Amino acid sequence: MIEVRGLWKSFGNVEVLQDINTTFKKGKVNQVIGKSGSGKSVLAKCIVGLTPLTRGEVLYNGESFQAMDKERRKALRQEIGMLFQSSALFDSLTVLENVMFPLRMFATMSVPQMRERADFCLHRVNIMGQDKKYPAELSGGMQKRVGIARAIAMQPQYLFVDEPNSGLDPQTSIVIDNLIREITEEFNTTTLVITHDMNSLMGIADEVYFIHNKHLWWQGTRAELVKSDNRELEEFIFAGSLMRQVRKALRGE
Amino acid sequence: MGLLFHIGQYFMLLGEVFSKPERRSVYWRRTVEEMELLGVKSLGIVALLSLFMGAVIAIQTKTNIDSPLIPFYVVGFTVRQSTILEFSPTIISLILAGKVGSTIAAEIGSMRVREQIDALDIMGVNSAGYLILPKIIATALINPFLIMISMFLSIFGGWMAGVVTGIISSENYIAGVQWDFDPYIVTYALIKTVVFAVIIATVSAYHGYYTRGGTREVGISSTKAVVYSDVVILIANYLLTQLLLL
Numbered sequence: 001m002i003e004v005r006g007l008w009k010s011f012g013n014v015e016v017l018q019d020i021n022t023t024f025k026k027g028k029v030n031q032v033i034g035k036s037g038s039g040k041s042v043l044a045k046c047i048v049g050l051t052p053l054t055r056g057e058v059l060y061n062g063e064s065f066q067a068m069d070k071e072r073r074k075a076l077r078q079e080i081g082m083l084f085q086s087s088a089l090f091d092s093l094t095v096l097e098n099v100m101f102p103l104r105m106f107a108t109m110s111v112p113q114m115r116e117r118a119d120f121c122l123h124r125v126n127i128m129g130q131d132k133k134y135p136a137e138l139s140g141g142m143q144k145r146v147g148i149a150r151a152i153a154m155q156p157q158y159l160f161v162d163e164p165n166s167g168l169d170p171q172t173s174i175v176i177d178n179l180i181r182e183i184t185e186e187f188n189t190t191t192l193v194i195t196h197d198m199n200s201l202m203g204i205a206d207e208v209y210f211i212h213n214k215h216l217w218w219q220g221t222r223a224e225l226v227k228s229d230n231r232e233l234e235e236f237i238f239a240g241s242l243m244r245q246v247r248k249a250l251r252g253e
Numbered sequence: 254m255g256l257l258f259h260i261g262q263y264f265m266l267l268g269e270v271f272s273k274p275e276r277r278s279v280y281w282r283r284t285v286e287e288m289e290l291l292g293v294k295s296l297g298i299v300a301l302l303s304l305f306m307g308a309v310i311a312i313q314t315k316t317n318i319d320s321p322l323i324p325f326y327v328v329g330f331t332v333r334q335s336t337i338l339e340f341s342p343t344i345i346s347l348i349l350a351g352k353v354g355s356t357i358a359a360e361i362g363s364m365r366v367r368e369q370i371d372a373l374d375i376m377g378v379n380s381a382g383y384l385i386l387p388k389i390i391a392t393a394l395i396n397p398f399l400i401m402i403s404m405f406l407s408i409f410g411g412w413m414a415g416v417v418t419g420i421i422s423s424e425n426y427i428a429g430v431q432w433d434f435d436p437y438i439v440t441y442a443l444i445k446t447v448v449f450a451v452i453i454a455t456v457s458a459y460h461g462y463y464t465r466g467g468t469r470e471v472g473i474s475s476t477k478a479v480v481y482s483d484v485v486i487l488i489a490n491y492l493l494t495q496l497l498l499l
Contacts, residue, residue, distance in 0.1 A: 050371055077377030088372040090364075102376050105275050160375075 001026045002047060002158065002190055007056035009039070009046055016042050018214040020056070024192050029184050029204050031193045034211035035236065040194050041162060043211065047192070048080060048160055049073065060158070078106050081151030081189075085163040087143040089135040089150070095122070096131040099149045106154065121149040125179060141172035148179060152187065159189040165197045173197065177204045198243055201225075210236065226250045263459050269381035270389070270455075283387035284394075291353045291388065291454075292395030296402070298352060299345055303336075303403040306344075307410030310335055315420045328421050329429020332411035334438075341403040342442040343490050346449035349396065350482035354457035357388055358478035361461030362471040370462070385458040389451055396450035397443050404442070441497045448493060449486050456482045 007020040016039040024030040034040045045051040099118040125145040165173035181204040184191040210218040314331040373380035415421035457478035464474040
């Protein structure tokens with residue numbers, strides 16, 4: 001579980017986030033949505049500690065990240081897996097070396113055991129026979145899957161996913177979404193997904209967090225979202241005619 | 254103010270770089286890889302430049318100070334002194350700053366803009382140490398060898414030019430190279446080389462590590478890395494010369 005308390009973030013005089021208070025639940029897919037530039041990626045970076053907060057604190061299982069010393073933060077980060085928008089695979093390493101990388105740096109296991117774990121992770125994301133390829137030789141969808149394999153290599157408690165479907169075709173997006181859903185259930189991770197893909201939202205979100213006008217404007221379950229009359233949320237999610245029809249159908253109108 | 258900020262940030266980065274490595278074996282493997290990438294692959298350009306520079310110094314010396322009053326050994330002596338004292342350690346280091354420095358800044362800068370450094374940080378890896386420390390050790394270890402090869406080839410280039418063009422005999426050239434030789438100048442040159450190697454690796458890595466933006470900014474960082482490495486090398490060269498030779 002991750003708690004965010006009174007989080008403020010500004011860059012110079014520009015305030016990006018104001019007074020964010022919420023909890024991201026364990027074993028659930030928590031999806032943060034918002035317009036481009038609304039600050040949802042900044043929120044994720046603040047939570048994982050890539051960007052310092054202006055004010056507030058983030059608690060991992062009740063322990064304040066801001067109060068942790070360097071060593072404790074380092075230890076906590078080994079419990080965090082993250083899939084980046086660009087996948088962020090290391091170009092000079094093969095697929096197998098990418099997945100084995102966190103194990104080589106931190107795990108106390110033999111090389112054959114590391115290999116076994118990496119094979120398991122690659123198998124879990126349905127990547128087989130690509131071990132020796134470099135990231136540049138893979139498609140965007142495959143890169144995302146290798147990114148997920150690397151993120152789960154250390155058996156993380158927390159999984160962060162930034163725009164998992166950007167640049168992917170709808171079919172591959174569904175594959176990636178389902179993978180995120182399955183891994184969250186299988187490993188019981190606290191999963192936080194940053195997205196503005198409405199298909200993904202309707203497909204896998206357990207909890208939805210809407211960032212608007214620098215604030216956490218709305219939060220609730222997917223079922224509550226369909227019933228919500230919040231004007232800004234409606235304008236954002238049901239902006240397209242297809243999504244409006246989906247809502248009508250879900251509401252039984 | 255801007256300069257002070259960068260100096261402060263540079264030393265803070267070095268603090269991160271020299272903190273305890275997570276896994277020494279991984280760092281060592283990376284150091285060996287960097288030695289090949291940054292050192293061995295620079296051998297061709299270093300050899301080519303050294304041969305021709307030695308040849309040119311020999312011809313220039315002979316043609317510009319050709320007088321019966323000038324002793325026979327002056328060509329060999331001049332080639333040796335200018336090569337060991339300045340050409341090999343300083344000029345080759347400036348050239349390596351262009352080749353190696355831009356490679357380092359571009360590599361680390363690309364990793365920054367493509368979120369690969371963020372990925373390292375998220376995993377709990379000390380990204381500064383993992384990326385920069387092997388490059389510092391690699392250049393500090395391999396550059397002295399490059400410079401020694403450069404010294405040899407430059408003196409050899411001078412001999413070749415002198416003998417081929419017939420401006421000086423082989424015996425006279427070799428006597429000049431051996432005349433009044435003080436081994437300390439080699440020590441002085443190697444001390445300079447190690448300092449310059451550390452400057453090239455750290456200044457270039459600094460510019461790459463703090464790249465913000467996209468591919469255009471990676472290009473700007475590479476250019477800055479070369480320019481600032483050159484400036485710092487020139488300043489360090491002056492200070493080390495005063496410190497070690499006076």
